[in-house]
Amino acid sequence: MSETTTSTSAAGRFTGTRVIVTGGARGIGARIAERFAAEGAKLAVLDRLSGPGLDKAASIGAWFGEVDLAEPESTRAAMSAAIGELGGVDVLVNNAGVLEFGTVLDTTVEAWDRAFAVNTRAMLLTTQVAARSMIDAGLGGAIVNLASMAGKYGGENEAAYASSKAAVIALTRVTALELGEHGIRANSLCPGYVLTEMGAATRTQEMIDLWSSYSPLGRLGTPDDVAGLALFLASADGSYLTGQAVNVTGGMIMH
Template identity: 60%
Template sequence: MSRFVGARVVVVGGAGGIGGRIAERFTEEGASTVVLDLAPRTEAVVGVPAPRILPCDLVDAATVETAFDRALAELGGVDVLVNSAGILARGSLLELTADRWDLVMNVNARGTLLAMQHAARAMIAQGEGGSIVNIASMAAKAGGNDEGAYAASKGAVVALTRAAALEWGEHQIRVNALLPGYVLTDMGADTRTPEDVAAWSKKSPLGRLGTPDDVAGFALFLASRDGSYLTGQAFNVTGGMIMH
């Protein structure tokens, strides 16, 4: 398929497991793609040329601005933004420090806001609408046992998604969130055991964990013309682990 010929796509967190596959699939379908990431590992992104994989620390607003300036200059504008950067933080709420909370919120929630602002300003100036896809998490709805700060940050992403959809709809900018379940990537790999994989797999009626491709396929659908009447939504991509 070639749904994105001529489209200009920015994937924040595009050197990660899910973001990397999203960037790869947009490129396969004809898009010009720029990846922004804290760790701009060129080997992690298939199909995107190295000069289009740029450093960006979402915690540092100045580097986000510089990275977007470079991305917009490289692409000549932006039609699609995917926010896939994120960090997981495990630990009980009773032990959670203010610094840890700030870091998780700054990367996952404030970082999503900063990227959306840069992209939306450009989309509004272009006057041709656009699509923003934010990767939240099932934790936004399910609570997140032992990952309360992460769950709260993803809840903020869902609320931001809805607020942005309301504000920017008049500019034909659609904003949606995806809520993945448990996807096999580097995230959480340091503590993952075979028992965890088996237990989580059983939570899905499909009996398996998610893959980056499961999430990427839906992200591309949302950004495509087929998603033209979808905005302000939070879609579960969990293999049925949650159904509300």
């Protein structure tokens, strides 16, 4: 695991709040990290992409830890290192995820296991480490898990991905039920189609136009659309929200 430490002097509603963001090197995770940094948070970014991760961390004054979240022991070690570097943790944003495409008939065991290892099991492990630290500190905390619209309605050619994201929603609800007595809130976000680097290789302009037509707003989501709600759920303004799976879909689904 490689890391770097820098500092920031930004001020805002998260001044002094200790935040860990997984998958923060690019895409939605990077934008979430940027928004927290702009509002004064003390940040740790975890990602397997060391080059982009180090660059992003340096640009926003965050600590960076390189980790493959498919590896349980490395995940626990990276979380412990991040908490040690921050001096504790107040907010955990479980953003990291992988796309695995395949039909029910064609999905391989390897693709299924990879989707669940990164998209779901890693969230369990990071939550365990972070929540124990939050409980020991006695200050409560907030956990925001990135699920997906696919976790609510399914999706053709997404057997492993949609299933893993449905599991994220269930895990979030159990977390909220069990940790609420410690003042720890847990919510999940269910984005729809968001233009990020992760899906760039598999989409065409025709796909973008079609997906945009599914939204009453006539457009796809942006990382900022998701980041704004992630910060709300982590903030005092969201203090009575827990166990929710909040849609960020531009109205593509409304339940």
